[in-house]
Amino acid sequence: MQKLVIQGGTSLQGEVVISGAKNAALPILMAAILPSEPVTLTNVPALQDVRTSLKLLAELGVTNTALGPNSYEIQPQGLHHHVASYDLVKTMRASILVLGPLLSKFGEAQVSLPGGCAIGARPVNLHIEGLRQMGATITVENGYIHAKVDGRLRGATLLMDMVSVTGTENLMAAATLADGVTVIENAAREPEVVDLARFLNAMGADIRGAGTDTITIHGVERLHGGSYSIQPDRIETGTFLVAALATGGDVTCRNTDPTMLDAVLKKLTEAGATITKGADWIRLQAPTRPQPVTIVTAPHPAFPTDMQAQFCALNAIADGTGWVRETIFENRFMHVPELRRMGANIELEGNTAISKGVAELTGAQVMCTDLRASASLVIAGLVAKGETVVERIYHIDRGYEAIEKKLQGLGANIQRIA
Numbered sequence: 001m002q003k004l005v006i007q008g009g010t011s012l013q014g015e016v017v018i019s020g021a022k023n024a025a026l027p028i029l030m031a032a033i034l035p036s037e038p039v040t041l042t043n044v045p046a047l048q049d050v051r052t053s054l055k056l057l058a059e060l061g062v063t064n065t066a067l068g069p070n071s072y073e074i075q076p077q078g079l080h081h082h083v084a085s086y087d088l089v090k091t092m093r094a095s096i097l098v099l100g101p102l103l104s105k106f107g108e109a110q111v112s113l114p115g116g117c118a119i120g121a122r123p124v125n126l127h128i129e130g131l132r133q134m135g136a137t138i139t140v141e142n143g144y145i146h147a148k149v150d151g152r153l154r155g156a157t158l159l160m161d162m163v164s165v166t167g168t169e170n171l172m173a174a175a176t177l178a179d180g181v182t183v184i185e186n187a188a189r190e191p192e193v194v195d196l197a198r199f200l201n202a203m204g205a206d207i208r209g210a211g212t213d214t215i216t217i218h219g220v221e222r223l224h225g226g227s228y229s230i231q232p233d234r235i236e237t238g239t240f241l242v243a244a245l246a247t248g249g250d251v252t253c254r255n256t257d258p259t260m261l262d263a264v265l266k267k268l269t270e271a272g273a274t275i276t277k278g279a280d281w282i283r284l285q286a287p288t289r290p291q292p293v294t295i296v297t298a299p300h301p302a303f304p305t306d307m308q309a310q311f312c313a314l315n316a317i318a319d320g321t322g323w324v325r326e327t328i329f330e331n332r333f334m335h336v337p338e339l340r341r342m343g344a345n346i347e348l349e350g351n352t353a354i355s356k357g358v359a360e361l362t363g364a365q366v367m368c369t370d371l372r373a374s375a376s377l378v379i380a381g382l383v384a385k386g387e388t389v390v391e392r393i394y395h396i397d398r399g400y401e402a403i404e405k406k407l408q409g410l411g412a413n414i415q416r417i418a
């Protein structure tokens with residue numbers, strides 16, 4: 001199994017180009033089933049999750065042609081199969097995003113239940129309830145969701161019990177081809193929901209209100225083909241900025257969008273960073289040592305759960321005591337015991353990680369448990385004295401394109417070894 005080997009202690013300097021967003025690319029790839037003509041997607045990040053999505057689509061008959069390392073033509077005309085198998089779904093929870101588009105376009109979908117993962121149980125009851133309200137018959141048997149609809153889905157008013165990002169995306173995508181008007185209330189406001197709406201509208205859908213908590217979708221008979229560029233990854237951007245701050249560096253992220261990162265930039269500033277920004281770039285200049293910060297994760301526009309592990313690594317070396325409270329997932333502190341192995345002084349009290357910053361972390365052999373936990377270990381390794389070996393990096397490859405190459409470009413001493 002591949003590992004990352006990091007010699008810590010170098011401050012990151014220079015420029016890094018941010019990739020397209022994983023969490024925008026995945027719903028858009030699944031929604032590319034919906035149009036009746038080919039769709040060209042650009043700025044698609046080269047990630048394991050994207051490769052899994054393309055494989056899942058291919059099994060349904062939706063083939064693709066790579067037009068370059070980050071662009072694909074998706075051919076939805078071949079859709080002829082309706083089963084998303086456990087073998088693929090178990091490697092990528094976001095496979096659930098195929099449910100709404102497949103049911104809406106094909107009239108039938110059989111999708112393996114994704115099950116829980118390292119960060120929490122992550123049920124999909126809201127996805128299922130919403131589709132039922134739109135007229136689908138859904139049963140769960142033998143670990144699979146079996147969904148069917150006679151004719152088209154029907155527009156409905158869907159009040160979401162909780163804010164769910166992929167729940168909102170699944171229902172919004174399904175509603176584009178439904179008969180009538182669908183209103184999603186208490187919708188997720190994440191920028192990735194907005195990117196999906198923009199994509200679907202570019203293919204002829206009629207979606208209004210994405211980015212607010214009420215989204216209205218007027219169903220249309222068909223979607224056409226076209227081209228779309230995936231938005232930049234705000235979480236990758238935030239991760240590089242935290243790495244820059246933790247290492248006392250000076251880094252500019254290019255091809256990004258500062259407007260999606262307000263909560264993260266606020267916390268970086270509180271930690272002592274000087275932030276400057278333009279339309280598509282953000283520069284971070286670090287102080288000698290970061291100040292501790294307090295963070296409460298919550299749905300957008302509040303602080304994103306996908307950035308809390310990275311800030312745990314930052315608090316670990318800050319000049320004082322800080323804390324991070326996780327309110328979205330029940331088990332998202334798997335990085336804490338690993339950070340402790342590197343000398344961090346972090347206590348867990350319920351859903352809060354309280355960190356007394358230490359002057360120095362020391363390199364160690366550590367193990368990734370999930371995607372963002374992996375990012376926090378890489379950040380800690382960049383700061384630590386000596387060598388850090390990060391194992392099980394298949395987690396990191398799900399969501400960070402060429403992470404070691406990008407960090408090498410900023411001067412880090414990091415190698416991928418087989």
Ligand SMILES: CC(=O)N[C@H]1[C@@H](OP(=O)(O)OP(=O)(O)OC[C@H]2O[C@@H](n3ccc(=O)[nH]c3=O)[C@H](O)[C@@H]2O)O[C@H](CO)[C@@H](O)[C@@H]1O
Pocket residue numbers: 023026094120121122123124125126127162163164165166167188192305306328329330
């Ligand atoms: C591919 C993708 O975009 N993944 C993101 C998405 O995950 P994902 O869409 O899976 O996360 P949700 O927004 O759905 O989850 C929020 C909370 O709602 C709960 N819930 C969700 C659905 C449901 O049917 N029932 C239910 O109880 C979840 O267990 C969790 O506690 O949003 C999360 C929260 O910003 C991010 O961490 C993930 O990176």
Ligand SMILES: C=C(OP(=O)(O)O)C(=O)O
Pocket residue numbers: 022023093094306371372399
């Ligand atoms: C939790 C994440 O992703 P997923 O929902 O794909 O597991 C993430 O991107 O941090």
